[in-house]
Amino acid sequence: MAAPRNPNEENELRKGPWTLEEDNLLIHYIANHGEGHWNYLAKFAGLKRTGKSCRLRWLNYLKPDIKRGNLTPQEQLLILELHSKWGNRWSKIAQHLPGRTDNEIKNYWRTRVQKQARQLNIESNSVQFLDAVRGFWMPILLQKMKQSSRSSTLSPSQNSASPSLSPNHTVPSVPLPTSPPGNVTNMFDNYHMSGNSNLATVPSNILSSESLISQVPQMAEQSTSLYPAFDHIGYSSLSPDGSYYVDNSSYDMEGLSLDPVSAMGNYDNSQFDCQMVGNDWVLDTITDNLWNMDGM
DNA sequence: AACGAATTCAACCGCACAGTT
DNA sequence: TAACTGTGCGGTTGAATTCGT
Numbered sequence: 001m002a003a004p005r006n007p008n009e010e011n012e013l014r015k016g017p018w019t020l021e022e023d024n025l026l027i028h029y030i031a032n033h034g035e036g037h038w039n040y041l042a043k044f045a046g047l048k049r050t051g052k053s054c055r056l057r058w059l060n061y062l063k064p065d066i067k068r069g070n071l072t073p074q075e076q077l078l079i080l081e082l083h084s085k086w087g088n089r090w091s092k093i094a095q096h097l098p099g100r101t102d103n104e105i106k107n108y109w110r111t112r113v114q115k116q117a118r119q120l121n122i123e124s125n126s127v128q129f130l131d132a133v134r135g136f137w138m139p140i141l142l143q144k145m146k147q148s149s150r151s152s153t154l155s156p157s158q159n160s161a162s163p164s165l166s167p168n169h170t171v172p173s174v175p176l177p178t179s180p181p182g183n184v185t186n187m188f189d190n191y192h193m194s195g196n197s198n199l200a201t202v203p204s205n206i207l208s209s210e211s212l213i214s215q216v217p218q219m220a221e222q223s224t225s226l227y228p229a230f231d232h233i234g235y236s237s238l239s240p241d242g243s244y245y246v247d248n249s250s251y252d253m254e255g256l257s258l259d260p261v262s263a264m265g266n267y268d269n270s271q272f273d274c275q276m277v278g279n280d281w282v283l284d285t286i287t288d289n290l291w292n293m294d295g296m
Numbered sequence: 297a298a299c300g301a302a303t304t305c306a307a308c309c310g311c312a313c314a315g316t317t
Numbered sequence: 318t319a320a321c322t323g324t325g326c327g328g329t330t331g332a333a334t335t336c337g338t
Contacts, residue, residue: 017306017332039323055324056307091326106327107305115303 014048018057022047026054027062060101067099071108073141079105080113080133 014022029045035058038051047054060066071079075097082093088109090102097105116137122128 015308037323050308051323052309052325053307059325060306088327102326103306110328111304 012048013050013053015053018061022049023057023062026058030058056103060103065099066101071100075100076108077138077141079108080138083109083113084130084133 025045025047026041029041033041035041035055038055040051041047042049042051042054045054049057078097079093082096086092088106090106090109094100094102094105113133117129122132
């Protein structure tokens with residue numbers, strides 16, 4: 001049976017995907033009048049949307065400083081660490097990732113991180129999983145950041161981790177920094193990388209909640225390209241037109257498609273000063289997958 | 297090439313909280 | 318103090334896209 005037609009159908013609110021026209025209305029209205037008073041805004045901008053819908057569209061999609069594209073290793077690391085401290089406080093976590101929205105982080109967690117937890121057959125909110133994150137994924141991310149920083153003397157076109165950029169990597173509105181913070185490089189220097197293997201030994205105090213968190217506000221205030229330790233990774237730089245782009249398409253935790261047996265079999269909870277175990281082939285396999293997402 | 301399965305992510309929903317009347 | 322309104326948050330949904338066979 002068909003639903004009765006609403007006599008005030010003309011005033012009926014729209015739902016679902018936003019059209020280009022609606023986006024333009026919202027953008028222009030906010031450009032002229034600013035954000036806030038969303039119900040009022042929705043009405044006077046001529047949008048047949050709820051104020052909530054307008055707010056969400058603006059904050060999660062239209063706002064100029066929204067960063068698009070895959071999360072960088074640093075961002076992933078930060079999410080993992082912050083989530084271990086705060087849990088599902090997405091908006092709070094998002095505050096420390098400039099240009100990223102709570103929705104995006106939440107989606108990342110649910111689609112990528114929880115998937116890995118499922119593959120390991122452990123609860124994503126369990127202590128086990130937290131240990132796995134801290135002892136296994138974080139060191140890998142850190143190590144790769146470090147490795148990339150070393151190999152980045154290659155030009156972007158030479159660097160396999162820096163594929164050609166697509167237009168949607170361009171982030172026009174991220175303000176360029178003037179001076180880097182002093183101690184972020186040191187922070188990552190504290191991660192002692194073993195010389196000739198894929199082992200990463202991470203001091204437990206570094207991965208304790210406070211240590212990384214304490215660095216976070218500085219990271220949040222400035223884009224990652226500011227940090228000497230990250231500068232040569234090859235995923236961020238100035239585009240020819242002066243805008244700031246983020247090329248992170250090859251970094252994705254999704255690549256950590258761990259075989260539960262080999263992964264957990266080499267993961268020793270009892271040695272957990274984050275001493276990574278030593279089957280190089282395991283890490284080779286994992287990290288190869290991790291850093292080569294483009295072709296996937 | 298076609299189709300079903302799996303994945304991603306924009307958008308919606310309900311609730312909570314703060315401010316105002 | 319209660320009622321109302323605006324805003325923000327976290328959980329969930331479902332259409333679109335990608336992947337695998």
